[in-house]
Amino acid sequence: MDYQYALRFETGERRGEVVPILVDAAAGGVFTVGRRPGNSLQVTDGSVSGQHAEVAISAAGVTLRDLGSTNGTLVGGQKVSEAPLQHLGQFALGAVEFTLLDQREDAPAPGGFGGDELMLEDPDELVLEEPAAAPMPTRRPAPAPARTQTPAPAMTAAPAPASLELEMGEDEEDSLVITADDLARSRKSSKLGPLLVVVLAAVGAGAWWWTGQKSGEGAGRSAASLAVAAVPGNLIRTGYSFEKSEGWTVDETLAAFWDPSRAARRSGRNGIRAELFGGDLAVIASDPIRLTSASRSVEAVAQVRGDADTAARLGLRFTGSGEGSPSVTVWSKALAGSDDWSELLLRGVAPRGLDRVSVVLRGEGRGAPSPGDDSGGAEPASLDVDDVALVPSDAAGLSLREYEEWSMAVVGMDAGGEALAVAFSALDGPKVSSLRIHSTGTSHDCIALALAGDGGAWELTPAEAGELVLRAEGELVSAGLATLGASGYVAHGTSFELSEARDLLLGADSGLVRISSSEPLRYSSKPSGDDAVLRASVPAGVTLTVQVEFSDERVQAERLALQAAELRKRGNRGAALSTWQTLLNTVPFDARLVDRAIVAQAELGAEARASLKELLGELERARYFGLSGLFEEKLGHALALAKEYEGSGEAEEQFLQLAGEIKTELAGLLGDSDRYERVRLEGISTVLKNDGALDLVKRVDDYASDLGSPGAGATGRAGATGSAGDTESAGNTGEVEQR
Numbered sequence: 001m002d003y004q005y006a007l008r009f010e011t012g013e014r015r016g017e018v019v020p021i022l023v024d025a026a027a028g029g030v031f032t033v034g035r036r037p038g039n040s041l042q043v044t045d046g047s048v049s050g051q052h053a054e055v056a057i058s059a060a061g062v063t064l065r066d067l068g069s070t071n072g073t074l075v076g077g078q079k080v081s082e083a084p085l086q087h088l089g090q091f092a093l094g095a096v097e098f099t100l101l102d103q104r105e106d107a108p109a110p111g112g113f114g115g116d117e118l119m120l121e122d123p124d125e126l127v128l129e130e131p132a133a134a135p136m137p138t139r140r141p142a143p144a145p146a147r148t149q150t151p152a153p154a155m156t157a158a159p160a161p162a163s164l165e166l167e168m169g170e171d172e173e174d175s176l177v178i179t180a181d182d183l184a185r186s187r188k189s190s191k192l193g194p195l196l197v198v199v200l201a202a203v204g205a206g207a208w209w210w211t212g213q214k215s216g217e218g219a220g221r222s223a224a225s226l227a228v229a230a231v232p233g234n235l236i237r238t239g240y241s242f243e244k245s246e247g248w249t250v251d252e253t254l255a256a257f258w259d260p261s262r263a264a265r266r267s268g269r270n271g272i273r274a275e276l277f278g279g280d281l282a283v284i285a286s287d288p289i290r291l292t293s294a295s296r297s298v299e300a301v302a303q304v305r306g307d308a309d310t311a312a313r314l315g316l317r318f319t320g321s322g323e324g325s326p327s328v329t330v331w332s333k334a335l336a337g338s339d340d341w342s343e344l345l346l347r348g349v350a351p352r353g354l355d356r357v358s359v360v361l362r363g364e365g366r367g368a369p370s371p372g373d374d375s376g377g378a379e380p381a382s383l384d385v386d387d388v389a390l391v392p393s394d395a396a397g398l399s400l401r402e403y404e405e406w407s408m409a410v411v412g413m414d415a416g417g418e419a420l421a422v423a424f425s426a427l428d429g430p431k432v433s434s435l436r437i438h439s440t441g442t443s444h445d446c447i448a449l450a451l452a453g454d455g456g457a458w459e460l461t462p463a464e465a466g467e468l469v470l471r472a473e474g475e476l477v478s479a480g481l482a483t484l485g486a487s488g489y490v491a492h493g494t495s496f497e498l499s500e501a502r503d504l505l506l507g508a509d510s511g512l513v514r515i516s517s518s519e520p521l522r523y524s525s526k527p528s529g530d531d532a533v534l535r536a537s538v539p540a541g542v543t544l545t546v547q548v549e550f551s552d553e554r555v556q557a558e559r560l561a562l563q564a565a566e567l568r569k570r571g572n573r574g575a576a577l578s579t580w581q582t583l584l585n586t587v588p589f590d591a592r593l594v595d596r597a598i599v600a601q602a603e604l605g606a607e608a609r610a611s612l613k614e615l616l617g618e619l620e621r622a623r624y625f626g627l628s629g630l631f632e633e634k635l636g637h638a639l640a641l642a643k644e645y646e647g648s649g650e651a652e653e654q655f656l657q658l659a660g661e662i663k664t665e666l667a668g669l670l671g672d673s674d675r676y677e678r679v680r681l682e683g684i685s686t687v688l689k690n691d692g693a694l695d696l697v698k699r700v701d702d703y704a705s706d707l708g709s710p711g712a713g714a715t716g717r718a719g720a721t722g723s724a725g726d727t728e729s730a731g732n733t734g735e736v737e738q739r
Contacts, residue, residue, distance in 0.1 A: 004102060005057060005101065006018050006019060010099055011095070011096055045094060045095060045096045048069075048096055049068075050257060052093045053073045061086075062085040062086075063083070065082045066079075066080065073092070075089075087100065087101065088101070227267060227268075228267045228387075234391055235289045236286055236388060241268045241270075243270060245260075248286055249286075250282075251285070255282075256276050257274065258283075258363065259272060263384075264385070266303050267387055272386070275382055276380050276382075277378075278309070278366060278367045278368050280370070283363075285317065286390075289357055289358065290356055291356060295392040297394060298393055299393035301314075301343055302386075305337065305383075308381075311336050311366055312337070312364070313364070314332040314344045315360030315362060316359065317358040318348070320353055321355060326531075330346070330420060333414055333446070337383055341386075348412050349410055351430040352409070352426075353430060359388055361385055403454070403456040403548060406549075408424055408546070409422065410451070411434060416448075419448065420449070421446060422435050429475075431475070431511060431513060432471070432506070436449075436469055437467065439467075450462075450463070457548075460544045465539050466538055467535060470534045472506050476507040476513065479508040479511060480512075481494065481505070484503035489594075495526055495532075496525050500521070502521075517544055518541075521542075553587040557590050561580075564576045564579035564597075574645035580600050580604075608645055608654070615658065631662060635662040635666060642655035642659060
């Protein structure tokens with residue numbers, strides 16, 4: 001699109017670059033400038049804030065507005081919150097200088113900031129911001145005053161020195177260095193004697209820098225308070241007091257950053273500060289530090305202060321050196337911001353197989369959320385951290401608890417000596433990389449765990465109700481994930497919802513972990529890469545037992561397997577099924593026997609279904625012929641199968657149900673036959689009465705009464721058949737039929 005206005009860099013590596021302001025003036029466009037991605041113009045200089053300023057374009061002209069930056073927006077050497085800009089108007093964002101160009105006018109070629117000099121207000125307050133492209137910014141010297149554009153007489157310049165260092169105090173590690181390249185650029189852009197100008201600029205900048213170091217946060221801070229005290233045994237060699245940029249990495253995916261700041265220092269020149277609205281997070285981590293066998297137990301400490309609407313956490317992140325090694329992070333309890341410096345402490349032990357640790361700092365905003373562009377002057381809350389140390393710890397509560405190849409490590413312990421999280425390892429690496437109880441409704445506040453037990457069974461009792469959060473490594477869950485509860489043994493994938501159980505089983509054989517609770521819990525699981533994260537609500541007073549030794553239970557499982565096989569061989573299929581189910585529901589701790597039980601149950605179930613299908617086919621044939629004798633035969637078969645599968649549960653119930661159906665149909669069949677016979681005998685009796693054959697009438701009536709009531713069983717029917725035979729043997733059948 002066409003544009004009217006542009007910005008030209010006057011300092012830094014981009015000096016002379018012209019950036020169009022591509023906004024619609026008619027619509028009241030806004031052009032933002034800042035260090036973070038997402039701005040209309042991203043400037044990665046360390047003195048520029050994440051979102052530093054905006055240039056508003058309207059029909060009335062151009063307006064420059066500061067967006068609450070750390071180092072301020074300067075026009076004419078003065079800090080401003082808002083100011084109009086004209087063609088060739090000059091301003092500075094931190095230490096970066098710009099000129100506004102109106103394309104309707106003739107813009108001169110770039111040749112410096114353009115003013116007589118740039119005067120910084122309160123130069124000791126210039127704070128280096130975090131570069132977007134680097135973990136931590138390297139502190140840069142303040143810009144020297146702009147050179148005066150005064151013609152100088154022609155002269156032959158002396159050879160420029162390779163470098164010129166100005167001597168300063170011991171605290172001034174980052175001395176201002178003037179290089180030959182600086183002098184060469186100076187000769188091209190100024191008509192004064194280049195060497196004289198550069199030396200004067202260097203002296204001015206050095207004096208400004210020295211004043212800033214000594215002034216600190218204002219009057220009242222002595223030079224002695226700025227000394228950085230060495231911490232004996234500190235494993236963080238570089239940057240523990242944030243005097244240098246090395247050694248730390250900022251998480252730039254979050255809403256807020258940790259930035260170096262003089263205003264945040266407790267000692268030395270710098271601390272780090274996070275500016276936080278409600279819901280904002282800022283995370284920074286030290287470079288991984290290799291642990292030795294003598295320093296697997298460590299203690300991290302940081303000094304924190306901040307506004308009331310902030311909180312800080314200290315974290316320990318344990319990792320390994322191998323490819324695909326798991327990462328275990330545990331957090332301290334939150335420390336709310338206060339005006340005074342407070343100590344935040346966290347202890348932990350690296351789980352077996354993990355030999356590196358990083359200290360992680362997490363800032364949390366707890367006030368009102370960011371109001372966005374219509375901020376109305378709303379300010380974020382500040383949180384400061386300085387003087388971070390990591391030292392070996394020999395705290396008794398951090399000692400590893402071991403059983404054969406298994407170990408339990410307390411990966412997080414607070415200042416009061418209470419365990420916050422544990423991990424379980426076997427052989428050369430973590431299996432359950434973290435087990436902790438979160439306060440209900442939170443994601444990082446851990447509840448203290450009381451630890452007890454040994455010999456391959458460890459007890460964990462949370463101090464209050466909360467949510468169990470357990471991370472099982474992929475190698476463990478791929479070997480098996482199951483629950484034991486009212487529904488018996490249930491195998492799961494890595495994703496399932498709300499299975500109520502007293503036991504959670506992870507892994508198999510020598511890598512099996514059983515987590516039992518003193519009352520049933522409702523578990524759910526979600527995959528996280530190859531791993532699984534399991535959760536369950538834990539009521540107050542519940543104790544968790546983590547078991548990794550199963551020798552007695554496996555002996556019991558072997559006996560049950562032998563018993564089930566013998567019962568099946570004898571034809572007691574129901575008892576065999578029941579015994580295999582007992583193995584699964586009580587001692588499913590041998591993967592080989594669990595597989596045998598599942599296969600045997602499947603085979604016995606298939607045999608029961610085949611017998612049921614065959615019996616149903618025979619019953620259909622009996623129905624077709626309508627013969628009571630066939631129905632009586634199938635009834636006996638169904639009852640025999642029910643006896644064979646007695647105790648099996650579902651199979652036994654199916655055969656008993658079918659036997660009941662056969663009885664009902666047989667009773668109906670016999671009932672219809674009896675009704676027909678009574679009607680026939682009543683007709684015969686009437687004929688005999690008319691003929692006066694009273695003896696025959698009595699015998700026919702006696703036979704009819706022997707048939708019993710409608711719906712009589714098979715026994716009654718058999719009796720009736722016998723009586724009918726007697727009637728026919730009386731020798732009067734032909735006479736009766738003739739009449």
